[in-house]
Amino acid sequence: MSVSQIIRLPPLPSIRDLIKLYKLRAMKELSQNFLMEPRLISRIVRSAGSIKDCEVCEVGPGPGNITRSIIQNMPSRVLIIEKDKRFTPSLELLAESSPVPLELIFGDVMNFNLEQMFNEDNKMEWEDKCPQIHLIGNLPFNVSTPLIIRWLKAISERKSAWRYGRVRMTLTFQKEVAERMVAPIMTKERSRLSVMCQNWCRVEHKFNIPGRAFIPKPNVDVGVVRLTPLKKPIINLPFDIIEKVIRSVFSYRQKHCIRGVETLFPKPVREQLASELLIAAAIEPSTRPFQLTVSEFGRICEAYMSICKEKPDYMKYNYREQKSDENWPDVKINNSDSSENI
């Protein structure tokens, strides 16, 4: 018999009734879509793995439907972060009847530092097994994608929740985004997000939820993804450099990768340095970005860093912001093949 079959919460109004009672009409501005199907709700929670005796932080609980299922799995403690205060009565009712401590925090998860949120006793060494801490959330799509990038940066720096070790995340995304997160090389879904996620995490696309399971129904389907931070990232370099290189290379997804690599450098030196970089990285310039493995991206990052070591100004170069590359300072190339002072 599973834990969720044993634990019964004291009688509570159904989520559907609570939504009616407190007139919790979903707000379009907050992209609120409530999941009403109990079978799918408990499947999201089960996707996290066993959460019994774990600390669970749920982001975007809304009226508390996923929260109920989390509680039924008997974690040691539940923290919920919700932006919309209209859910206060519904969540307080749940907190009162919960057999496990349930703490409500009202705020924007995007500005939230999880650094001091959990019990120090649950802290694990990074190389050890994952701590008894889980992050779970069915967030709006416009929040979940920027949030995962923010959290990948925190993972790379072992900050926020990742001060406690390799904390696992179970989150929902638009189905197409979930497919990109797990996409292997050579697929049409392979993108910047695939390389970013796979560099720091083991990414599992657990299952999809049809849009019709939500009220109101979104125009898209939803993918549930579990991310487990890797003991060692594939590219072990600063986040900002990795992010910049991946973004630049994917800026011309269908073209040869040299085209994207060129955008790392100011116009006068672009072609030459991009060729030199790819020679140093042992990458064929005609490879397309979606054909490159995470390790190959790592070699591009290393080669980029060693060029920037010679000329630190290149690190600051931003292709999109650069109005006039002619004004870029000191672009003289010290190379016997090129005697031009550009």
Ligand code: SAM
């Ligand atoms: N968990 C509920 C469910 O599955 O039915 C509600 C999901 S609804 C898609 C997303 C929830 O996230 C809403 O309750 C919304 O108010 C909340 N939310 C949106 N942006 C947020 C943010 N930046 N920080 C915290 N909560 C947020």
